[in-house]
Amino acid sequence: MGNLSYDVQVQLLRALQERRIRPVGSTQEIEVDIRLVCATNENLPLAIxxxxxxxxxxHRINEFTLRMPALHERGRDILLFADFFLQQANEELERHIMGFEPKAVEAMMNYNWPGNLREMKNLVRRAxxxxxxxxxxxxxxxxxxQTPAATTGLQLHNEDSEKQRILQALEATGGNKSKAAQLLGVDRKTLYNKLKLYGL
Incomplete structure (x- = not known):
């Protein structure tokens, strides 16, 4: 939802307000009665x-909001997902890997997972x-x-500590935002959004 072009946003708003759409290739509008479920990983108030x-x-689509926690916020669920993806990879690659060594488990628990489940699936398959x-x-x-982002504890965990962790990362990298993003285990866009959000 957060990546829709402005023109598509206008069309969607009109369809939701008037409950009418014109199918592609048609000259006639038809009435629709729908329930709309949206998903985004963008901060929409910031995008506004x-x-x-x-x-x-x-405001039209935000009647009821469910926040899905990021993978790094899921605690022991991280290991459940890792085991599931390992089972999948074993079947697809015809391997017989039994599990993860303790150091690997610790690294996965401490990692920020900026790519969420897609990143984990690819990483476990490769491993x-x-x-x-x-x-x-x-x-x-x-x-x-095995980078500092996985082991130093500077990665972002929750809103209460984000600002302090960002400042620590910027100080550790001499103000270099690209390196700070790497240290935090997030992409540059996410870091820039956080900097703007906190007025840093």
Whole structure:
């Protein structure tokens, strides 16, 4: 939802308000009775401030909000997902990997997972393919889980500590925002959004 072009936002708002649409290739409008379920990983109030999302559309669709926590906020669920993806990878790649060594488990629990489940699935699949024995070791998980972002605790966990962690990362990198984003385990766009949100 957060990536819709302005023109599409206008069309969607009109369809929701008037409950009428014109199918592609038709000259006639038809009435519709629908329930709309939207999803986004964008901060829509911030997008409204930047002029990237229509405020009237936001209020039209924002009747009921469910916030899905990011993977790094899911605690022990991280291991359930990792085991599920390992089982999938074993079947697809015809491997027989039994699990993860303790260091690998610790790294996965501490990692920020900026790519959420898609990143984890790809990482576990790759590790399953490369594992030299019947267990996935920390080295098999690749460099992203062995960077400072995976072990220093600077990654973003919750809103209460985000500002302090961002300031720590900027100080540690001499104000270099790209390096600070890497240290925090987030992409640059996310960091810039947080900097604007907190007025840093």
């Amino acid at each position: 401030e930047r002029g990237e999302f229509r405020e009237d559309l936001y 399953t393919l490369l594992a030299q024995d019947d267990i996935i070791r920390l080295a098999d998980l690749g460099p992203s889980l």
